[in-house]
Each structure stands twice: as C-alpha cells, then as structure tokens.
Amino acid sequence: MAPADQPRKAQTDKVMSDDMASRLLDWYDAHHRELPWRVTPRDHAKGVRPDPYRIWLSEVMLQQTTVEAVKSYFRVFVDKWPDVDALAAALTEDVMKAWAGLGYYSRARNLKACADLVAARGGRFPDTEAGLRELPGVGAYTSAAIAAIAFDQPAAVVDGNVERVVTRLFSIATPLSEAKPEIRDHVERMVPKARPGDFAQAMMDLGATICTPRRPRCMLCPLRQDCSAILSGDPEHFPVRLPKADKPLRRGAAFVAEREDGAVLLRKRPEKGLLGGMTEVPTTAWTARVDGATTQAAAPFPANWRHAGMITHVFTHFALELEVFHAKTKGDTPAGHFWSPASEISGEALPTVMKKAIEAAIPGATKARRV
Numbered sequence: 001m002a003p004a005d006q007p008r009k010a011q012t013d014k015v016m017s018d019d020m021a022s023r024l025l026d027w028y029d030a031h032h033r034e035l036p037w038r039v040t041p042r043d044h045a046k047g048v049r050p051d052p053y054r055i056w057l058s059e060v061m062l063q064q065t066t067v068e069a070v071k072s073y074f075r076v077f078v079d080k081w082p083d084v085d086a087l088a089a090a091l092t093e094d095v096m097k098a099w100a101g102l103g104y105y106s107r108a109r110n111l112k113a114c115a116d117l118v119a120a121r122g123g124r125f126p127d128t129e130a131g132l133r134e135l136p137g138v139g140a141y142t143s144a145a146i147a148a149i150a151f152d153q154p155a156a157v158v159d160g161n162v163e164r165v166v167t168r169l170f171s172i173a174t175p176l177s178e179a180k181p182e183i184r185d186h187v188e189r190m191v192p193k194a195r196p197g198d199f200a201q202a203m204m205d206l207g208a209t210i211c212t213p214r215r216p217r218c219m220l221c222p223l224r225q226d227c228s229a230i231l232s233g234d235p236e237h238f239p240v241r242l243p244k245a246d247k248p249l250r251r252g253a254a255f256v257a258e259r260e261d262g263a264v265l266l267r268k269r270p271e272k273g274l275l276g277g278m279t280e281v282p283t284t285a286w287t288a289r290v291d292g293a294t295t296q297a298a299a300p301f302p303a304n305w306r307h308a309g310m311i312t313h314v315f316t317h318f319a320l321e322l323e324v325f326h327a328k329t330k331g332d333t334p335a336g337h338f339w340s341p342a343s344e345i346s347g348e349a350l351p352t353v354m355k356k357a358i359e360a361a362i363p364g365a366t367k368a369r370r371v
Contacts (some may be wrong), residue, residue, distance in 0.1 A: 161207025
C-alpha cells in the first residue's frame with residue numbers, strides 16, 4: 001500500500017470498527033446474559049457502577065472454568081465475604097474449603113494473597129491495567145477485564161470467546177497459539193471510547209451464545225454482515241488449532257481409612273505444587289511426571305485394606321488413575337494426619353479427585369448432610 005493511502009485506510013477501518021461496536025452494543029442491550037456479578041446495561045445507564053471486588057472475584061473464578069460452574073461458588077463467596085476486607089480477614093483454610101471443587105487451586109491461594117494486599121492498601125483496587133497487573137494472580141487478561149468492566153477503561157479484553165469471534169470475523173488462518181497478537185490488535189481497534197466495559201462483556205456474550213464453537217447461530221449475529229468466515233461458508237473452521245498432543249497417563253493409589261464413627265483420615269498437601277494447600281486422603285507418590293505405587297502394600301499403615309475400585313481424573317497436562325483401598329480402623333492418628341468427622345467431610349478442602357476416591361470407598365460420604 002502506498003504511504004499516502006495508509007491514513008485513508010486507517011480512517012476507513014476506524015469507521016468500520018465504530019459501526020461494529022455500535023451494533024454489538026445495541027445487541028448486548030437487548031440480549032445480555034444475567035450474571036450475579038454483572039451490572040446490567042439498564043442499571044449501568046442509570047449510573048450504577050460495577051463493584052470492582054465482585055468483578056475481580058468473578059474473573060479469577062472464571063479462569064479455566066465455565067460460567068455455570070462459577071455461579072454457585074461466587075454466591076457462596078460473596079455471602080461469606082461480601083467485600084475485599086472481609087475476604088482478607090478470613091482464614092486461608094476457610095477460603096480453600098469454599099474453593100474446593102472449582103479446580104486450579106493456585107487461584108485460591110493467589111485470591112487470598114491479593115485480598116490481603118488490597119485490604120492493606122486501603123481496600124481499593126487499582127483502576128488501571130498496569131496497577132492491576134501488580135496484584136497477585138492478576139495477569140494480562142484479568143487486568144484488562146477488571147479495568148474495562150469495573151472502571152470503564154478502554155482495555156482490550158480477549159478470552160476464548162473473543163478469540164473465536166475475532167478469528168471468524170477476520171478469517172485469521174494462523175493457528176490460535178500463534179495468532180494471539182493479531183487477535184489483540186483487532187480487538188484494540190474495535191474497543192469504543194464509550195462503554196468499553198459493556199463492549200467487553202458483549203464480545204464475551206456473543207461468543208458464548210451466538211458465535212459458539214459448534215453450530216454458530218450466524219443469522220442472529222449482529223456482526224454477520226462483517227464476518228468473512230460466513231462468506232467462506234465454514235465458520236467452524238476458525239479458530240485454527242494445532243493437533244493436541246496426547247496427555248500422559250499416571251497411576252497411583254489412594255487409601256481411605258474410616259473410623260468406627262464414620263470419620264475419615266485426611267492430611268494436608270504441601271502449599272506449593274499440584275493441589276497445593278488442599279486436603280487429601282493418603283496417597284502414593286504420584287506426580288504429573290511419575291507414577292506412584294498402585295497396590296495395598298504401599299498403605300500408610302497396616303490394616304484390613306480392601307480394594308474399593310479405581311477412579312480416573314483428568315488434569316490440565318495429564319490423566320490420573322488411582323486404585324482406591326478402604327479400611328475400617330480403630331482410629332489411631334498417624335503423624336501429619338487428622339480425622340474429619342462424617343458430618344464435616346463435605347466441608348473439607350477436598351479437590352474433586354479426592355472426593356472421587358472417598359466416594360469410591362464410602363458412597364455418599366462427601367455429600368452435604370441435611371440437619
């Protein structure tokens with residue numbers, strides 16, 4: 001392109017971007033999702049401002065997790081700890097218990113560390129991307145989302161839904177793992193000066209409800225006239241992904257010791273590493289890289305162990321098979337372990353893989369009991 005034509009093209013691109021943003025916001029006003037942490041466009045227009053604490057909490061929870069899975073956890077957290085000062089005053093163990101089952105447990109540890117820091121600074125979150133990036137557990141995406149949604153900063157918010165929308169809009173054929181800078185450039189040009197927070201949420205909602213991975217509802221899309229993937233006839237081709245490598249399979253054993261009164265023997269995992277700081281039944285020394293022993297010969301103490309089945313669990317980078325053994329004992333307490341009464345097991349900081357192991361040995365043990 002000749003240098004003299006570049007300013008004209010930039011102006012044309014800006015007009016197109018502004019028009020797309022306007023149509024997207026009109027669609028969002030009519031079709032937005034109702035979410036427990038969200039201020040609706042109607043209330044936003046009346047001057048209601050999003051609570052930075054709720055936006056931060058929801059965005060941390062939503063990392064690698066679906067909206068539907070997060071809703072109930074979010075409500076529990078805001079009921080227990082309605083603001084950042086309350087969360088900072090909470091015991092770390094209680095936070096981990098409330099997080100149990102949501103996965104990616106380093107998020108919970110960073111959540112508590114971030115709350116402690118913000119509370120120590122007066123209880124106010126920074127209102128810029130740069131300031132937010134200094135907080136524990138807040139990366140590029142989360143800082144942009146909080147800045148845009150909570151503080152109406154013109155930040156480019158790019159999650160998986162937005163990546164899908166943009167790669168289809170512009171038929172980006174570069175594999176997704178390499179296309180992220182190009183996607184961000186497009187989003188930065190599209191962000192409007194007015195209502196950047198609603199624009200960010202509109203892009204997410206469009207990807208979640210219309211521009212879905214399979215069978216996108218293109219005829220209902222407010223951006224269909226701009227979408228080059230529709231013209232190609234194959235929107236589902238985008239985003240382009242490289243073939244996934246097979247996940248390694250690791251093996252080990254878990255030992256569920258049950259006292260005569262129904263209490264279960266537990267211990268706490270080291271603070272750092274996989275499932276750091278969470279609670280578990282005794283297991284063999286499996287990791288993401290090596291197998292652990294799989295027989296009852298590896299039990300932590302002598303007992304009448306019986307095989308209770310095998311459970312499987314898929315982590316981000318590997319799959320795990322655990323042979324589960326169950327024994328009823330008189331209740332001696334090995335060093336570093338503790339007994340959780342039957343009435344309290346459901347409230348322990350047990351990750352999903354450990355709940356599966358306990359359920360294999362004692363069906364119903366991890367379910368909340370009605371009083």
